[in-house]
Amino acid sequence: MRAQPAGAEARGEVVIETRGLAKRYRGTLAVDGLDLRVPRGSVFGFLGPNGSGKTTTIRMLMGLIEPTAGTARVLDQPMPRSARSVLPRVGALIEGPALYGFLSGRDNLVRYDAADPTADPRTRRARVGAALDRVGLGAAAGKKAKQYSLGMKQRLGLAAALLQPRDLLVLDEPTNGLDPQGMREIRGLVRELAADGTTVFLSSHLLDEIEQVCTHAAVMARGRLITQGPVAELSAGTRSRLAVTTPDPADAVRVLADHGVTALAESGQRVTGELPADPPDLAELNAALVAAGVRVRGFGLERGTLEDAFVALTGEGFDVAG
Known part of the structure; x- marks a missing residue:
């Protein structure tokens, strides 16, 4: 490209x-x-x-x-x-x-x-x-x-x-x-x-x-x-990712997957994933996590970065910090 x-x-x-x-x-x-x-x-x-x-x-x-x-x-x-x-x-x-x-x-x-x-x-x-x-x-x-x-x-x-x-x-x-x-x-x-x-x-x-x-x-x-x-x-050319902070990451992954969230990744108490092309209402998605007993400490979208754009274009990553 x-x-x-x-x-x-x-x-x-x-x-x-x-x-x-x-x-x-x-x-x-x-x-x-x-x-x-x-x-x-x-x-x-x-x-x-x-x-x-x-x-x-x-x-x-x-x-x-x-x-x-x-x-x-x-x-x-x-x-x-x-x-x-x-x-x-x-x-x-x-x-x-x-x-x-x-x-x-x-x-x-x-x-x-x-x-x-x-x-x-x-x-x-x-x-x-x-x-x-x-x-x-x-x-x-x-x-x-x-x-x-x-x-x-x-x-x-x-x-x-x-x-x-x-x-x-x-x-x-x-x-x-x-x-x-x-x-x-x-x-x-x-x-x-x-x-x-x-x-x-x-x-x-x-x-x-x-x-x-x-x-x-x-x-x-x-x-x-x-x-x-x-x-x-x-940066805007990359998709934003959903990020959830919770002490129950495994349960959060299960609920998010059930609601169409893909490319899910866990890192400690942080779970990230990509929303589907026709994304669910975020308030309803948060409510679904709570209803399933997931203790949500943080919930929101993270904008795409140059790192995301580079990885999307080349399939590679490289040094991103000093």
């Missing part, structure tokens, strides 16, 4: 667009015929298990490797041919930052900024300080990068991507190595950047990360695009 986002954005309203994009390594097709459209102003989640082709796709979009077939346009320019004019408008953190371990975090950013021909050296120190503060590294700016933890290195790489205002920010697994508090901070920063008008393209294998921060998403598996569109529409 391959769905397109709702609406037909004009080219100027699409920040990233690929057609038939493919990459083959020694006979292995890492990316297979990718047709991707990233709307301007979106926080776009690029979702898939590790090894699904996400990073290879990003490297092609950024002009780091040549595609085997197909085309890619970034900020309305063909890539990699227009890399020199496109990349100064893009901030990127791909496969972790490349750092000089013997330099401080601050001096690493000074080096990054000095390598940018569009950067104004007169404002360099101020911009470096602001970027460090924005990712929570102001107090550690003088520490050598080799002494940074993995999470701190990720933050420093993100700071490098934020040294100048960008039209597009490309982040490959930006919360890798971060503790839960750090993950929340990065998600908040992504929301701030999007509110300021930056389109954010965020690659992740964490479903809950995509659901919490992204407006749109695409799902990859084994090098192929499975689906793409607004996150709310992708």
Whole structure:
């Protein structure tokens, strides 16, 4: 199944667009015929298990490797041919930052900024300080990068991507190595950047990360695009499940099955199942449980999630939490 986002954005309203994009390594097709459209102003989640082709796709979009077939346009320019004019408008953190371990975090950013021909050296120190503060590294700016933890290195790489205002920010697994508090901070920063008008393209294998921060998403598996569109529409495409909390799960399963509920599953005191196409009245179903002596502690419908959508589309599951 391959769905397109709702609406037909004009080219100027699409920040990233690929057609038939493919990459083959020694006979292995890492990316297979990718047709991707990233709307301007979106926080776009690029979702898939590790090894699904996400990073290879990003490297092609950024002009780091040549595609085997197909085309890619970034900020309305063909890539990699227009890399020199496109990349100064893009901030990127791909496969972790490349750092000089013997330099401080601050001096690493000074080096990054000095390598940018569009950067104004007169404002360099101020911009470096602001970027460090924005990712929570102001107090550690003088520490050598080799002494940074993995999470701190990720933050420093993100700071490098934020040294100048960008039209597009490309982040490959930006919360890798971060503790839960750090993950929340990065998600908040992504929301701030999007509110300021930056389109954010965020690659992740964490479903809950995509659901919490992204407006749109695409799902990859084994090098192929499975689906793409607004996150709310992708989740809405899955059926809601009935969930019952009870100290009598076996009795609850029996009653629910008698009323047409299928795919029943028990987990401790929690029973879930799928309602039939012509579902019974929920109040009557709850009353039937009580009448059968089932002690109901909780009863209701749970909306479909991206995890449900992925499993429904591919028959597979993958890492869903940090």
